[in-house]
Amino acid sequence: MGYQFIIKKFIQKPELGLNVNFTRLTSGSKDMSIALAEQSSRAMRKADLGTTAYQIGEELTSKFPHAKTQVDNIFGHLNSVEKITNRPKGPVSIITKLERGIKQGKINSYDTALKYIGDGVGSRIITKPLPKLSKNQIKAMMNDMRINGSPLSSSEKKLLQKYIYNQPMPQQDADKAFPLFEKFAQPLIEQRSKQVVDDLSISIAANRIKKGELSIHQIKEQGLLKEELINRLETETIEDLEVLLINNYRGGHGLPEFSSRQIQALRKICGNNVIINSRPDLAGYSKFPNYKYTKEEVKKFAVKASGYRTAQMNIIHSNGVRGELQFRGPLTNYFGEYEHIAYDLRQGKNTLGPLFNDYKREISKLPDWKYEKYNAYLEGCYNYYYRLELGLPAAKPKLPKGFNKVLSEENMKKLHEANEKRLSELKTGFKAHFEEVA
Incomplete structure (x- = not known):
């Protein structure tokens, strides 16, 4: 006999099924009865968890318009902003997060579950790309550069120029060139993000x-x-905006969304109550003796193996709902829609449809050393798209030899777009509430 679970819409604030006591035994042997009881207990937990996720989703949806208006009021008028997207977190995503929170012992009630959903309302502020730089503009920027008050030496200029124009070089030279490249690109980073950082700063103040x-x-x-x-x-x-946490994510050889100077300015206005994770190569880092984490810990938090890059913030909206802000450009934002698939799969987070079966199979076969190489490829893709957003010369990386072409960025993009179309078709005529089937 089959059963269909029903959303128990009118149950108020369930305790997530943590204390389910299934005592009724069915006919048959004792072992079979216990097995059925355990199975039913798990099913009831899952049903209660689904109910809670649904109710949290309903609450977030009810508070969403106010949160959206708040974000739009702060950033929507800025000339450098291309668009803003806002969405309340849905039940499917919520239930995955609740399961993780329960396992970690951080959730034991509806209220703690609601608080655990730190990104209940997600907002993305997409900033416009800069115009493409000419060779003369790049040359002028290099001539204007100063390191500790001194212009670049001829060898530094030569190394930086090779890096800017994506010319092949040994890894050792690339490691030397990257700090110069980051210094070179800092004015461009700040030009793109100045308005959003300024308005974020005064909202925090x-x-x-x-x-x-x-x-x-x-x-x-x-x-x-x-x-x-x-x-x-x-x-x-x-x-005004209450900020709890700021993460300035990027890869090991990736440029950040906010520059080190902008992060220092945000540290000053946020005070010691706000944790800010950004790669700890900041001159002003030692000015914050009460900072919670060491430089190595911050590096672990802020530097992503896949090159994942965004300035991301956990906030509390003025109506009490918790939200997440992300600041990106349009190209890195779109790549981020499908870049995370590999990481999610290896973390056991599988919310993908059948279109991704071949991709899932190939990712699962990668040993750790080869997955690191694949992450380096993904970081190269992030760096490619961000260079384009900054108006810099860019060369798209190729999938390394030894990898199935199904893992290429181009194929990931095709799968993502096909899956989005499939999901859109599935939603047509979909009803969120189900009645019991006789």
């Missing part, structure tokens, strides 16, 4: 002022904001 943690006088006295931003705080109505 407005929130700290509202909570009584700061005053305009202290901001001026301590030099926590630039004068132009202080003037806006004093003369404009600023939408």
Whole structure:
């Protein structure tokens, strides 16, 4: 006999099925009865967990319009912003996260479950690419560069030029060239992200002022904001934003979304209550003696093997719902839609459809050493797209020899687009609520 689970819509705040006590035994041997009881207990847990995920999804959906408006008010008017996307987290994604939280012992009630969903409302602020730089512009930027007050030496210029134009070089030379390249690209990074960082900064300041943690006088006295931003705080109505955590993710040889100077500025206005994870090569890092993590720990948090790159923040909206902000360009944002598939599969997070079966099979076969090589390829793809967003010369990497072509970035993109089409078709006429089938 078959059963169909029903969403128990009117159950209020279930305890996630943690204390299910299934005592009724069925006919048959004792062993069979126990086996059936355990199976039913697991099913009831799953049903209660699904109910909780559904209810959390409903609550997030109800609070979504306010959260969306808040994000749009802060960033929607900026000329450098191409678009903003907002979405409440759905039940399927919620249940996966709840299962992880329960295993970690961090969830034992509806309220702790709701709090555990740190990205209940996800918002992406997509910033516009910069115009493509000419060779003369690149040359002028190199001539203007200063390292500790001195211009680049001829050997440094030669090395940097090779790196900028993607010319082959030994890994040792690439490791030497990258810090120069990061310094070279810093003005471009800041040009793209200046407006969003400025408006993020004054929104954080407005929130700290509202909570009584700061005053305009202290901001001026301590030099926590630039004068132009202080003037806006004093003369404009600023939408405030409570930030809990900032991650400035990138790969080992990848450029960040926010520059080291911008991260230092955010550290100043956020204070010691906000954890900021960014690669710890900052001159100002030692100015924060109360910082929670060591440089090595921060590097582990902030540097991603696949080159995953975004400035990502956990926030609390003014209506109490927890959210996540991500800042990216349009090209890296789209690549990020399907880049994470390999990582998710190796972490046991399988929410993919049958179109990905060949890809899943190939990924599962990779030994760790080969997966590291594949991650290096993915990082190269991220770096390629981000260079394009910064207006820099870019060369798309090729899938290394020894890998099945199904693992190529081009094929991942095709699979992603085909799967999106499939999901769109499945949603046509779909009903979220089911009645019991006789």
